[in-house]
Amino acid sequence: MLMKEYRICMPLTVEEYRIGQLYMISRHSSEQSHGGEGVEVICNEPQTHPQHGLGQFTEKRIHLSSKLPSWIKMFVPRIFYITEKAWNFYPYTITEFTCSFFPKFHIRIETRFENNNGNNDNAFEDIPTPKESVIHLDILSDKIPEKHYEQKEDLSSWRSAKTGRGPLRAGWRNESLPVMCSYKRVECSFEVYGLQGKTEEFIHKNIRDILLVGHRQAVAWTDEWHGMTLEDVRRFEKELQEQTNNKLKSAPGRGEVSNSAPRISRSVSVADELSLKKMGVVDEVTTDSSRRPQSPMRVNSTPK
Numbered sequence: 001m002l003m004k005e006y007r008i009c010m011p012l013t014v015e016e017y018r019i020g021q022l023y024m025i026s027r028h029s030s031e032q033s034h035g036g037e038g039v040e041v042i043c044n045e046p047q048t049h050p051q052h053g054l055g056q057f058t059e060k061r062i063h064l065s066s067k068l069p070s071w072i073k074m075f076v077p078r079i080f081y082i083t084e085k086a087w088n089f090y091p092y093t094i095t096e097f098t099c100s101f102f103p104k105f106h107i108r109i110e111t112r113f114e115n116n117n118g119n120n121d122n123a124f125e126d127i128p129t130p131k132e133s134v135i136h137l138d139i140l141s142d143k144i145p146e147k148h149y150e151q152k153e154d155l156s157s158w159r160s161a162k163t164g165r166g167p168l169r170a171g172w173r174n175e176s177l178p179v180m181c182s183y184k185r186v187e188c189s190f191e192v193y194g195l196q197g198k199t200e201e202f203i204h205k206n207i208r209d210i211l212l213v214g215h216r217q218a219v220a221w222t223d224e225w226h227g228m229t230l231e232d233v234r235r236f237e238k239e240l241q242e243q244t245n246n247k248l249k250s251a252p253g254r255g256e257v258s259n260s261a262p263r264i265s266r267s268v269s270v271a272d273e274l275s276l277k278k279m280g281v282v283d284e285v286t287t288d289s290s291r292r293p294q295s296p297m298r299v300n301s302t303p304k
Contacts, residue, residue, distance in 0.1 A: 005129040023225035052089030104191040153220040
């Protein structure tokens with residue numbers, strides 16, 4: 001298992017980003033869904049945490065076969081999906097990913113949002129991440145894949161009409177107000193002999209790119225979401241989810257693909273019972289076995 005902690009600062013407050021994050025994720029999921037691939041929302045409903053209060057549970061299927069590198073395509077069927085389950089008790093969240101084909105694959109992302117510039121070396125209040133595993137990502141200067149670059153999302157020329165913020169300049173993290181940090185502790189595992197190291201590094205490289213692009217967009221799109229209430233952004237989220245699901249369902253052959261996609265008899269989750277106890281949501285989650293993350297174990301991969 002390879003673990004890294006990413007810290008991404010933005011010229012926003014934690015409360016503002018609660019709206020911006022939901023808007024960004026919904027819009028991005030919708031834009032990435034076409035040609036039978038994209039993000040299918042299975043469940044999105046409220047859930048209560050005894051410590052963090054009211055939050056949201058979501059389950060999604062991410063269909064992305066064509067986006068795999070050629071060396072991974074050799075080992076997977078033509079069509080498969082990744083399952084994303086997220087417990088959002090903002091400003092604390094846990095997201096986990098499992099694979100419909102590889103029971104040995106999993107990713108766990110634990111996130112805390114704080115109003116600071118990324119200088120908290122123990123944001124998760126347990127064992128501090130070793131310094132060599134901490135990566136500061138700069139939404140202004142760090143390079144992103146060329147295919148994701150948009151001039152209007154370049155924060156060196158961005159300016160928000162609603163907030164008066166921007167453009168960002170070198171050293172902005174230590175000078176701008178407001179400033180917040182997204183602390184993300186990412187653990188990924190791909191326990192397949194001969195592929196583990198290469199695949200885990202590949203996963204982290206893609207996570208880095210996704211985090212940079214997503215946080216850049218959340219800032220660049222400030223004037224689109226700033227001023228929305230939580231109820232507003234939930235309605236926006238619901239509308240885009242319906243549109244996205246319809247895109248996937250209406251794609252040629254999607255119905256046949258869904259029925260033929262390989263399935264394992266039980267999902268394998270990295271959020272085992274100890275992790276859930278730490279979250280404080282064991283009682284709530286275990287009341288519904290269809291959404292209860294299972295302890296890592298060897299499973300029978302024969303389709304039901």
